[in-house]
Amino acid sequence: MFSSANRQGRRVFLAKPLAAFAGLALALSACGAPQSAPPGQEGTAGGGGASGETVTIGIGGQTLLTYLPTTLAQELGYYEEEGVKVDLQDLQGGSKALTAMIGGSTDVTSGYYEHTIQMQAKKQPVKAFVNMNLSSGLALVVAEKNKDSIKSVADLKGKNVGVTSPGSSTDMFVKYLLSKNGMKLDDAAISAIGAGSSAVAAVEQGQVDAAVMLEPDVTVLAKRLGTEPTIIQDVRTPEGLKEVFGTDAWPSSSLYATSGWLEKNPESAKKLASAIKKTLQFIADHSGEEIAAEMPEAFAGGDPEQYAKVIEEMKVALSKDGAFTEEGVQAVLETQRVANPEVGDAEIKLEETYTNEFVK
Numbered sequence: 001m002f003s004s005a006n007r008q009g010r011r012v013f014l015a016k017p018l019a020a021f022a023g024l025a026l027a028l029s030a031c032g033a034p035q036s037a038p039p040g041q042e043g044t045a046g047g048g049g050a051s052g053e054t055v056t057i058g059i060g061g062q063t064l065l066t067y068l069p070t071t072l073a074q075e076l077g078y079y080e081e082e083g084v085k086v087d088l089q090d091l092q093g094g095s096k097a098l099t100a101m102i103g104g105s106t107d108v109t110s111g112y113y114e115h116t117i118q119m120q121a122k123k124q125p126v127k128a129f130v131n132m133n134l135s136s137g138l139a140l141v142v143a144e145k146n147k148d149s150i151k152s153v154a155d156l157k158g159k160n161v162g163v164t165s166p167g168s169s170t171d172m173f174v175k176y177l178l179s180k181n182g183m184k185l186d187d188a189a190i191s192a193i194g195a196g197s198s199a200v201a202a203v204e205q206g207q208v209d210a211a212v213m214l215e216p217d218v219t220v221l222a223k224r225l226g227t228e229p230t231i232i233q234d235v236r237t238p239e240g241l242k243e244v245f246g247t248d249a250w251p252s253s254s255l256y257a258t259s260g261w262l263e264k265n266p267e268s269a270k271k272l273a274s275a276i277k278k279t280l281q282f283i284a285d286h287s288g289e290e291i292a293a294e295m296p297e298a299f300a301g302g303d304p305e306q307y308a309k310v311i312e313e314m315k316v317a318l319s320k321d322g323a324f325t326e327e328g329v330q331a332v333l334e335t336q337r338v339a340n341p342e343v344g345d346a347e348i349k350l351e352e353t354y355t356n357e358f359v360k
Contacts, residue, residue: 055084055086056087057109058109060093060111060112061094063216066133066252067253070255070276071088073275074086074088078275078279082275086272093164094109094112097110098115101258102258107257112252113252113332114336115256117343120353124258125258127352128254128255129255129355129359130358130359132276133317134248134318135235135249136169136250136252137314138170141210141218141231142230143211144204145206151232152232161188161190161211162193163193164192164195170213174339191208199213219306237317245331246331247327250332262355273358274358277322280318288308288312289312291308323359324355326350329350330350333350
């Protein structure tokens with residue numbers, strides 16, 4: 001375990017505590033692709049990755065457990081061991097993180113693999129090069145006021161469902177479930193509730209009838225309610241993933257970059273992939289309590305026992321080797337074709353959206 005002095009020496013941009021969640025109130029977590037680069041950043045380039053330079057990684061919501069390996073690799077010193085300098089930036093939303101990378105203010109994104117498919121549909125080459133999670137980690141949670149009236153996806157018709165933001169992975173999940181159950185994509189109204197405190201409050205106070213949530217928000221909601229919330233679809237476990245998507249893998253959180261950056265910085269990509277692989281192995285070999293002890297103290301939000309418990313439960317959905325599988329990427333594409341009109345019937349060359357070159 002690293003000393004506090006060593007921890008302070010690493011450059012990590014800490015998000016606000018989980019208990020407060022204020023910093024994540026408007027977070028988009030795993031969100032959809034941007035329409036364009038940020039104003040004033042078109043044509044710029046982060047340029048990180050050359051010898052002696054720092055690789056800037058934008059994270060789509062640093063305290064969300066789906067992105068835990070990215071921060072843990074820093075805390076364990078694995079980036080440094082591999083010989084790459086890394087600057088982690090919490091951009092509190094997958095869409096924001098992707099937009100920053102396309103605009104050139106970051107080099108690599110810690111975001112959801114599906115973004116690479118979305119960007120190919122926009123004719124912008126983006127490629128994922130290490131996979132961290134075998135599931136999107138989403139749960140469709142019912143507000144307490146509706147627990148007796150909403151028992152299945154079919155009961156969502158005419159109801160208001162909360163998602164992190166329109167076009168996000170949480171939104172796509174709702175649309176996929178509606179379609180899978182023979183419903184129209186607009187049979188349920190969609191409301192943006194963000195992530196963190198805003199999402200927990202929206203469900204707890206009944207501002208929405210149901211919501212798609214990620215960890216640790218689901219666990220925080222249960223603690224606030226004093227009981228386990230009603231969940232009608234849950235892909236946080238391998239069993240739930242198989243039930244919903246019919247697959248053992250649905251790659252979500254990953255490291256991805258533009259194809260141009262990867263071509264110019266193959267050694268940096270290899271070092272990043274190696275650091276994440278070592279981190280995934282560390283997670284597999286250690287308990288939730290041991291992992292939580294290595295993470296920034298603020299991430300536990302004053303409740304390290306709960307934080308460790310959620311990490312332990314999350315471990316089963318993490319990749320063991322950082323590699324993508326053909327079955328997994330096909331499952332993500334199927335979801336996008338059903339739920340995302342921008343992908344729809346567009347010609348998508350999956351082999352150009354990911355690579356296992358750097359993890360092998």
